[in-house]
Amino acid sequence: MSISPYSYEELARKNKEYLWNPFTQMKDYIADDPVIIARGEGIKLIDVQGKAYYDGFSSVWLNVHGHNVPELNQAIVDQLNQVAHSTLLGMANIPSILLAEQLVRIAPPGLTKVFYSDSGATAVEIAIKMAFQYWQNLGKTGKHSFITMKNAYHGDTIGAVSVGAIPLYHEVYRPLLFSPYTIPYPYPYRHEGEKSAADTTIACLEQLLEEKADEIAALIVEPVVQGASGMILMPDGCLQKMAELAKKYDVLLIADEVATGFGRTGKMFACEHEGIVPDIMTIAKGITGGYLPVAATMTTERVYQAFYADYEEQKTFFHGHSYTGNPLGCAVALANLRLMEQRRLVDEVAQKSEKLGEMLRPLAAFPHVGEVRQKGFMVGIELVRDKHTKESYHWNERIGVRVTKSARVRGLLTRPLGNVIVLIPPLVSTEDDLAAMVDILAASIREVTEG
Numbered sequence: 001m002s003i004s005p006y007s008y009e010e011l012a013r014k015n016k017e018y019l020w021n022p023f024t025q026m027k028d029y030i031a032d033d034p035v036i037i038a039r040g041e042g043i044k045l046i047d048v049q050g051k052a053y054y055d056g057f058s059s060v061w062l063n064v065h066g067h068n069v070p071e072l073n074q075a076i077v078d079q080l081n082q083v084a085h086s087t088l089l090g091m092a093n094i095p096s097i098l099l100a101e102q103l104v105r106i107a108p109p110g111l112t113k114v115f116y117s118d119s120g121a122t123a124v125e126i127a128i129k130m131a132f133q134y135w136q137n138l139g140k141t142g143k144h145s146f147i148t149m150k151n152a153y154h155g156d157t158i159g160a161v162s163v164g165a166i167p168l169y170h171e172v173y174r175p176l177l178f179s180p181y182t183i184p185y186p187y188p189y190r191h192e193g194e195k196s197a198a199d200t201t202i203a204c205l206e207q208l209l210e211e212k213a214d215e216i217a218a219l220i221v222e223p224v225v226q227g228a229s230g231m232i233l234m235p236d237g238c239l240q241k242m243a244e245l246a247k248k249y250d251v252l253l254i255a256d257e258v259a260t261g262f263g264r265t266g267k268m269f270a271c272e273h274e275g276i277v278p279d280i281m282t283i284a285k286g287i288t289g290g291y292l293p294v295a296a297t298m299t300t301e302r303v304y305q306a307f308y309a310d311y312e313e314q315k316t317f318f319h320g321h322s323y324t325g326n327p328l329g330c331a332v333a334l335a336n337l338r339l340m341e342q343r344r345l346v347d348e349v350a351q352k353s354e355k356l357g358e359m360l361r362p363l364a365a366f367p368h369v370g371e372v373r374q375k376g377f378m379v380g381i382e383l384v385r386d387k388h389t390k391e392s393y394h395w396n397e398r399i400g401v402r403v404t405k406s407a408r409v410r411g412l413l414t415r416p417l418g419n420v421i422v423l424i425p426p427l428v429s430t431e432d433d434l435a436a437m438v439d440i441l442a443a444s445i446r447e448v449t450e451g
């Protein structure tokens with residue numbers, strides 16, 4: 001049986017003629033032979049020519065139980081036979097209510113309200129507007145600025161880009177954006193100076209809050225792992241100190257758990273590594289197991305109560321999207337959480353990630369590997385031209401792209417972050433799967449950097 005009723009050539013031609021792919025220079029894409037996926041099976045994706053690949057980046061950091069999972073498929077079919085969509089504007093549907101209950105149950109204690117949307121960026125957009133309006137509703141109208149962290153990534157809508165700080169992605173839009181304050185994200189591998197990277201971050205934050213807390217609505221942070229900047233790991237204790245400072249200076253803390261949530265780092269949420277509870281938490285990617293676009297912005301009773309008033313007071317949160325609380329998405333998210341619990345998946349990830357660490361250890365000795373960073377099933381391998389001086393490869397060499405192309409030939413899909421090779425396997429990956437994926441990456445790095 002053919003895997004696709006369309007030939008690869010026809011699909012590739014139509015892709016190049018009609019489709020504009022995201023985060024993709026189409027001139028390169030047009031010149032290339034793109035992967036076109038026809039099917040998924042477990043942790044592998046199969047292209048229209050029948051070649052199978054490990055989904056080594058969980059289809060851009062989403063996947064939990066693998067692809068084509070009977071329990072998740074069934075949850076969608078069951079819901080589909082009831083209703084595909086109905087709105088949450090002034091009314092509700094069954095799965096959105098039940099999922100909200102489950103999210104509150106598993107979230108850090110105190111996050112008791114769930115506001116849905118449909119992507120990480122919209123969850124962040126909502127967090128920003130919610131934090132801003134919180135202070136407006138309390139009459140503290142001067143608190144209208146934000147603090148973000150260097151090289152932060154929070155999504156691609158304009159508000160999310162405003163608190164983004166990756167020059168390559170964000171600089172061109174500067175005239176459209178509001179301007180947050182920026183403090184460094186601790187990056188020990190490339191940190192210079194007397195103070196440690198974490199101490200520098202904390203000192204900058206404290207000084208900024210000391211001077212400007214009266215005008216700051218919120219601090220937004222990627223807790224424990226800064227993903228898109230290259231899988232940068234916060235030293236232990238740093239997040240907790242940041243949370244303490246935010247509290248001391250009465251600034252809301254927004255934890256963007258879009259990448260780190262749902263077991264990815266070996267805890268259900270990365271905030272749990274430091275025992276902190278943010279005022280607002282954004283979640284997306286893993287929430288539906290990588291099936292459908294659902295996101296949420298969770299918050300506390302304190303924030304919720306600032307909006308809860310007589311209608312005439314004009315404190316309503318006027319925000320929503322057409323597909324907010326989509327029943328199919330919420331139904332599969334519920335099935336995802338159920339399956340995670342049945343499989344004790346978060347504990348499994350915590351255990352298997354120690355094995356994964358052992359598998360990765362030899363790579364750190366490669367002549368062009370500067371640092372291997374790992375938290376749970378989030379791995380970044382930073383390639384350097386010179387291991388001793390830590391000199392980077394020039395961006396123009398596209399060393400990361402070349403390594404991932406080599407990995408693709410060997411049967412693994414992933415996407416680099418500049419010179420950082422990413423491994424973010426589906427959470428159900430077994431030790432054998434992980435070993436096979438690490439072997440492919442090791443061979444690909446060797447071929448490109450030493451070959």
Ligand SMILES: *Cc1c(COP(=O)(O)O)cnc(C)c1O
Pocket residue numbers: 118119120121122124153154155156222227228256257258259284285
């Ligand atoms: C991916 C990501 C986002 C954006 O999510 P989308 O669903 O792609 O809009 C926001 N924040 C973080 C930390 C992310 O990793």
